Amino acid sequence: MELYEKLKEYGESSSYPMHMPGHKRNQEWLKMDNPYKLDITEIDGFDDLHEPEGILKEGMERAARLYGAEESWYLINGSTAGILAGIMAATRPGDQILMARNCHKSVYHGVVLNQLNPLYLCPPVDPRSGIFGSISPDAIDDMLREHSPALVVITSPTYEGILSDVASIAEICHRHGIPLMVDEAHGAHLGFGGGFPGNSVAAGADIVVHSLHKTMPAFTQTGLIHRRGNLVSGKRIKHFLDIFQTSSPSYILMAGIDRCLHLLEEGDSWMTAWKERLDGFYSPMKRLRVLSLVPGWNRETGEKSIFYDWDPSKLVISTRGSGHSGKELMQILRDCYRIELEMASCDYVIAMTGAGDTWEGLAHFAEALLEIDQEWASGGSGVNDISLGGCQWGRSRLLPWQAEDEEGEYIFLDEFALGWVSLEFVYAYPPGIPILVPGEEVTEDVLKLIRHYEEMGIPMRGYSDQEGHRILACRIEDK
Numbered sequence: 001m002e003l004y005e006k007l008k009e010y011g012e013s014s015s016y017p018m019h020m021p022g023h024k025r026n027q028e029w030l031k032m033d034n035p036y037k038l039d040i041t042e043i044d045g046f047d048d049l050h051e052p053e054g055i056l057k058e059g060m061e062r063a064a065r066l067y068g069a070e071e072s073w074y075l076i077n078g079s080t081a082g083i084l085a086g087i088m089a090a091t092r093p094g095d096q097i098l099m100a101r102n103c104h105k106s107v108y109h110g111v112v113l114n115q116l117n118p119l120y121l122c123p124p125v126d127p128r129s130g131i132f133g134s135i136s137p138d139a140i141d142d143m144l145r146e147h148s149p150a151l152v153v154i155t156s157p158t159y160e161g162i163l164s165d166v167a168s169i170a171e172i173c174h175r176h177g178i179p180l181m182v183d184e185a186h187g188a189h190l191g192f193g194g195g196f197p198g199n200s201v202a203a204g205a206d207i208v209v210h211s212l213h214k215t216m217p218a219f220t221q222t223g224l225i226h227r228r229g230n231l232v233s234g235k236r237i238k239h240f241l242d243i244f245q246t247s248s249p250s251y252i253l254m255a256g257i258d259r260c261l262h263l264l265e266e267g268d269s270w271m272t273a274w275k276e277r278l279d280g281f282y283s284p285m286k287r288l289r290v291l292s293l294v295p296g297w298n299r300e301t302g303e304k305s306i307f308y309d310w311d312p313s314k315l316v317i318s319t320r321g322s323g324h325s326g327k328e329l330m331q332i333l334r335d336c337y338r339i340e341l342e343m344a345s346c347d348y349v350i351a352m353t354g355a356g357d358t359w360e361g362l363a364h365f366a367e368a369l370l371e372i373d374q375e376w377a378s379g380g381s382g383v384n385d386i387s388l389g390g391c392q393w394g395r396s397r398l399l400p401w402q403a404e405d406e407e408g409e410y411i412f413l414d415e416f417a418l419g420w421v422s423l424e425f426v427y428a429y430p431p432g433i434p435i436l437v438p439g440e441e442v443t444e445d446v447l448k449l450i451r452h453y454e455e456m457g458i459p460m461r462g463y464s465d466q467e468g469h470r471i472l473a474c475r476i477e478d479k
Contacts, residue, residue: 011025013338014338015334015338015339015340016338016339016340016361016364016365017340018315018339018340018341018342018351018352018353018361018365019340019341019342019343019351019352020213020214020215020220020342020352020354021213021214021217021218021219021220021354022189022212022213022214022215022216022217022218022352022353022354022355022356023216023217023218023354023355023356025356026217026356035252038251038252038255039250039251039252040251041248041251046251049074049076049245049249049254050241050242050245050247055258056074056254059074059254059257059258059261060072060073060074062261062265063224063226063257063261064226066192066261066264066265067191067199067201067202067208067210067224067226068191068201068202068228069201069208069226069227069228070227070228070229070234071226071227071234071237072224072225072226072227073224073225073237073238073241074222074223074224074249074254074257075209075211075221075222075223075224075225075241075245076221076222076245076246076249076250076253076254076257077221077244077245077246078211078221078222078223079106079183079185079209079210079211079223080104080106080109080244081241081244081245082209082210082223082224082225082241083104083106083107083110083181083183083209084106084109084110084113084240084244085225085237085240085241085243085244086110086181086207086209086225086232086237087107087110087111087113087114087116087151087153087181088110088113088114088236088240088243089207089232089233089236089237089239089240090150090151090179090181090206090207090231090232090236091114091116091150091151092114092150093114093115093116094115094116094117095114095116095117095149095150095151096116096117096118096119096147096148096149096150097111097116097117097118097119097149097150097151097152097153098118098119098121098140098143098144098147098149098151098152098153098178099111099118099119099120099121099152099153099154100120100121100122100123100135100153100154100155101120101121101122101123101393102122102123102132102155102158102433103153103154103155103183103433104155104183104185104431104432104433105425105427105432105433105434106432107153107183108400108425108434108437111400111401112400112401112404112438113401115399115401116150116401117399118399118400119143119147119149120393121135121139121140121143121154122393123135123136124136124306126294126295126306126307128292128294128318128320129294129295129316129318129320129347129348130320130345130346130347130348131158131160131162131294131316131348132158132160132162133162133306133307133308134156134162134163134164134165134306134307134308134309135154135156135164135169137164137165137168137169137172140152140169140172140173141172144172144173144176144178148176148178149178150178150179151178151179151180151181152169152173152178152179152180152181153180153181153182153183154166154169154180154181154182154183155182155183155184155185156182156183156184156187156200157184157186157187157190157310157311157314158186158431159186159314159343159350159431159433160294160310160314160316160348160350161186161310161311161312161313161314161316162295162307162308162309162310163187163197163307163308163309163310163311164308165308165309166180166182166200166203166204166205167203167204170200170203170204170205170206171204173206174204174229174231177231178231179206179207179229179231179232180204180205180206180207181205181206181207181208181209182200182205182207182208182209183209184199184200184205184208184209184210185209185210185211185214185223186211186214186215186311186314187199187200187210187215187311188210188211188212188214188215188216188223188224188260189215189216189271189313189355190311192264192268192271193268193271193272194268194271194272194273194274194275195272195275195312196271196275196311196312196313197309197310197311201226201228204228204229205228206227206228206229206231206232207225207226207227207232207237208225208226209223209224209225209226210223210224210225210226211223212224212256212257212260213256214352214354215313215352215353215354215355216260216263216354216355217256217259217260217263217354217355217356218256218257218259218260219252219253219256221253222253222254222256222257222260223257224257225237225241263355270355271355274313274353274354274355274357275312277353277357277358277359277362278312278313278353278362280359280362280363281315281362281363281365281366282312284366284370285366285369287370287373288369288370288373289373289374289377290319290321290322290323290373290376290377291317291318291319291322291329291369291372291373291376292317292318292320293315293316293317293318294316294317294318294348295307295310295316313352313353313354314350314351314352314353315350315351315352315353315365316348316349316350316351317329317348317349317351317369318347318348319347319348319349320347320348322376323376323379324376325344325346325347325456325457326344326345326346326347326348326349326456327344327346327456327457327458329344329349329372330343330344330349332372333349333365333368333372336368337364337365337368339351339364339365339368343431344458345428345456345458346452346453346456346458347456351365393435393436393437393440393446394422394436394437394440394441394442394443394446395440395441395443396437396439396440396441397421397439397440397441397476398421398438398439398476399439400437400438400439401438402439403421403422403423403424403438403439404423404438406421406423406474406476407474408423408472408473408474409472409473409474410464410465410470410471410472410473411470411471411473412469412470413426413442413447413450413469413470413471414447415447417442417447417471417473418442418443418444418447419441419442419475420441420442420473420474420475421439421440421441421442421473421474421475421476422436422437422438422439422440422441422442422471422472422473423438423439423471423472423473423474424436424438424462424463424464424471424472425437425438425461425462426450426460426461426462426463426471427460427461427462428453428458428459428460428461429459429460429461432461434462435449435450435453436462436471442473454469
């Protein structure tokens with residue numbers, strides 16, 4: 001079957017998409033005609049992404065005005081291009097970079113490209129769900145008292161929707177004269193009313209990257225990068241965007257960005273309606289017995305030490321204590337209820353909501369969860385969780401970019417791999433947070449986590465020998 005035919009089949013199916021993109025296959029949001037009629041190159045009157053002077057410049061100025069930035073640029077190579085451009089613009093080769101260890105793999109790629117020296121911040125892990133909590137401003141302050149990195153990078157919201165106190169973190173970074181970059185790929189909708197939390201641009205971050213397609217009604221791989229303040233050069237950001245973005249940008253993608261910006265400009269009534277639909281979903285979730293929502297349907301849980309705040313558009317359902325895995329829950333929802341989720345981890349699933357979700361779709365999802373919960377509760381609960389403690393990262397023995405120059409050999413990830421140093425990434429995808437980074441030593445905790453993912457049927461990525469589950473690694477005792 002051709003890819004187009006497969007896409008058409010899924011698009012015409014009755015399956016409800018609890019996954020990105022945020023338009024949820026609803027053509028009414030973008031109202032676009034036959035895409036072949038609209039697919040053009042840089043011709044007169046349509047401007048140039050890399051040297052905007054007309055309609056694209058106006059659109060980027062609109063984005064800056066709406067988000068409160070000094071400058072904004074369109075991204076049509078995904079948030080990845082914005083993250084790479086931001087890192088390269090704010091750092092020089094050999095600089096230190098202070099980054100949350102749960103950053104997306106694209107941040108690590110920026111570390112490799114500019115041969116940076118990473119300093120890691122490990123967010124706390126919520127013992128009930130196993131997901132990462134918020135980055136502590138105090139932890140950043142402590143690190144900046146000891147180190148002078150060229151840039152601080154955090155993710156807020158995370159893939160699970162957890163927010164950090166960006167305003168306090170930005171104030172601390174600026175007190176030390178250091179810029180803050182926030183990967184806010186999952187939060188392009190934040191800060192526009194409707195009862196959602198604020199965004200990182202308004203909170204004072206110097207560079208903020210948004211994926212419009214994750215929650216907004218835009219096409220996949222579209223986004224924005226914003227700059228504010230005087231700690232990072234807009235000229236350098238533009239220079240690196242020219243490098244990382246294609247020289248033949250899709251006008252269809254850029255039209256989707258433009259449409260999203262006009263929707264934001266028209267007011268927040270649609271945001272309010274989206275939040276009301278979410279509230280309608282959360283209300284019956286109080287009846288869950290063995291399944292549970294994370295951080296919880298009630299925003300006043302008193303867990304500020306772990307979760308500073310969270311985005312209610314992310315629906316995270318924990319299966320811990322139910323005797324079932326997140327993978328099982330995802331499969332049942334797919335097979336029995338025609339609901340396709342965003343992702344499944346060992347003991348939780350993520351359902352992505354977006355502007356395009358309907359009352360009927362969210363009500364169907366709520367009813368499905370309640371039915372499954374009742375069945376699992378009546379069958380008796382078991383234990384399916386694993387005590388993973390805090391951060392399960394390997395000890396750093398080489399800088400990530402130094403690992404590229406090492407000659408290694410392929411080894412199986414078993415007890416004989418202990419003490420070897422990985423020369424490649426190993427991560428569960430999604431969300432793409434590395435378990436092993438090139439240059440990190442394989443430890444018992446790392447093996448325990450990887451085995452647990454594999455036993456739960458979670459896809460692991462990064463192995464050069466994907467089928468054989470072997471990684472390229474080396475010994476460095478004598479170095």
